[in-house]
Amino acid sequence: MKKVLSIAALALATLSANAQDTAYKITGTVPADVKTVYLGVMNARQPVDSAAVTGGKFTLDGTRQKDELLMIITGDYYLPVFNDGTPIDLNTVAKTFTGSELNKKMYAYDNELSSYTENLNAAIMEYRAASADTTAEGMAKLKELEAKCEQLQDAAITKQIDIVKANKDNLIPVAFLSQLYYILDYNELKELLPETAPYYNHPAMARVKAQLAALEKRMPGKMFTDLSMNDTEGNPRKLSEWCGKGNYVLVDFWASWCGPCRQEMPNVVANYEKYHSKGFEIVGVSFDNKAEAWKKAIADIGMKWPNISDLKGWKSAAAPAYGVNSIPSNVLLDGEGKIVAADLRGDALGEKLKEIYGF
Known part of the structure; x- marks a missing residue:
């Protein structure tokens, strides 16, 4: 609620x-x-x-x-x-x-x-x-x-x-x-x-x-804002490694401790499996502050997509960059890196991807 x-x-x-x-x-x-x-x-x-x-x-x-x-x-x-x-x-x-x-x-x-x-x-x-x-x-x-x-x-x-x-x-x-x-x-x-x-x-x-x-910054038509954070192995990564490279990318804001995020994840996983072969990519941006809990959640949920985090919880650089005050939240980018939609949850995510990919 x-x-x-x-x-x-x-x-x-x-x-x-x-x-x-x-x-x-x-x-x-x-x-x-x-x-x-x-x-x-x-x-x-x-x-x-x-x-x-x-x-x-x-x-x-x-x-x-x-x-x-x-x-x-x-x-x-x-x-x-x-x-x-x-x-x-x-x-x-x-x-x-x-x-x-x-x-x-x-x-x-x-x-x-x-x-x-x-x-x-x-x-x-x-x-x-x-x-x-x-x-x-x-x-x-x-x-x-x-x-x-x-x-x-x-x-x-x-x-x-x-x-x-x-x-x-x-x-x-x-x-x-x-x-x-x-x-x-x-x-x-x-x-x-x-x-x-x-x-x-x-x-x-x-x-x-x-x-x-x-x-x-997350209005449709705006270019994505780049973020620099570490992946689960501690390697520095940037959103620009995946975004603006020709494929649609869902930048997904979540955290292992977020109940609604965990409830939404089966839907995200299902859409990833359905459309990834067509070029659809997801990059998870976590609001976690504990590395082990973050990594465990990725394994438990079955996330096969890249995940990055600065492990600063609500002080994450993603919060001001994308106006994130509650999670789960997301932005969908087109192949050029422009935002086409935000906060696609439940059926809305599948419907948008069906519109894009035609099935």
């Missing part, structure tokens, strides 16, 4: 600058069992501020970068707000909020999205509980629940995209694009990140813009 997105995660993205030039003051009321309220910021593993709760009341104050996206954390409640200089008062008991018009709008969206999150979390819990039933009836039920979770996930994502589209004249998209960007394709992301938007140059958009540039 797709990764769950929630409003609680939306503020934890990249912010490159640390200038502290705008004061914040956040007061509020929380339930009696909350003893401490924390303030989180982008790209920080630990809170940057905290306040003890006395009589259900708290106060956070200090200075941070202007318009930085902050996260008010009270127990299991997370609220993203912008540091725009207007004092904030949050009452999680009475469910009231005062602040700037921008932050009041963010609060309203948070409340609206909470129902999506609650429904999705409930469905996930139901899915986990049902996974213990391995009978045919239980497996059928599990499949239904998986579809339900994906539908709820898609609904939440669609809602967040709609919020971005409705707020291209303010900073609110910062909170959503900081998380949505890695599940959007090039055209979707390009539409949501116009250069004229007021949020385009927000520091949090640096990673989003980098992703857009990476995705552009």
Whole structure:
């Protein structure tokens, strides 16, 4: 299933600058069992501020970068707000909020999205509980629940995209694009990140813009980006040894530890065996970080095609070069080395190859 997105995660993205030039003051009321309220910021593993709760009341104050996206954390409640200089008062008991018009709008969206999150979390819990039933009836039920979770996930994502589209004249998209960007394709992301938007140059958009540039490299018609990595014997190899040499080549991004990759591999193997004699080639680019696990998986799966890796896991050079944020993933190149398709999985891979080879 797709990764769950929630409003609680939306503020934890990249912010490159640390200038502290705008004061914040956040007061509020929380339930009696909350003893401490924390303030989180982008790209920080630990809170940057905290306040003890006395009589259900708290106060956070200090200075941070202007318009930085902050996260008010009270127990299991997370609220993203912008540091725009207007004092904030949050009452999680009475469910009231005062602040700037921008932050009041963010609060309203948070409340609206909470129902999506609650429904999705409930469905996930139901899915986990049902996974213990391995009978045919239980497996059928599990499949239904998986579809339900994906539908709820898609609904939440669609809602967040709609919020971005409705707020291209303010900073609110910062909170959503900081998380949505890695599940959007090039055209979707390009539409949501116009250069004229007021949020385009927000520091949090640096990673989003980098992703857009990476995705552009895998658009149909683009030449492949060369990679230099070692093969399983430790020999330096380049994609250009196979790509752009006259044959169609599938550059397949995978890892031995990736369950969905392993599930997809029989399909990849079958297509390789069917079309390799006609010139079809595959080059595996692994996101492994352990050589032995990588080599064992190649043998177990029966990969007869070249495999390379820099053994850096998610820090692999392939990630930024091809905009890879999840695996399995792939790009199909024509004989000249131009990309003709990307992320061909399941039947889509066989259908594309049938279109190319005629059988």
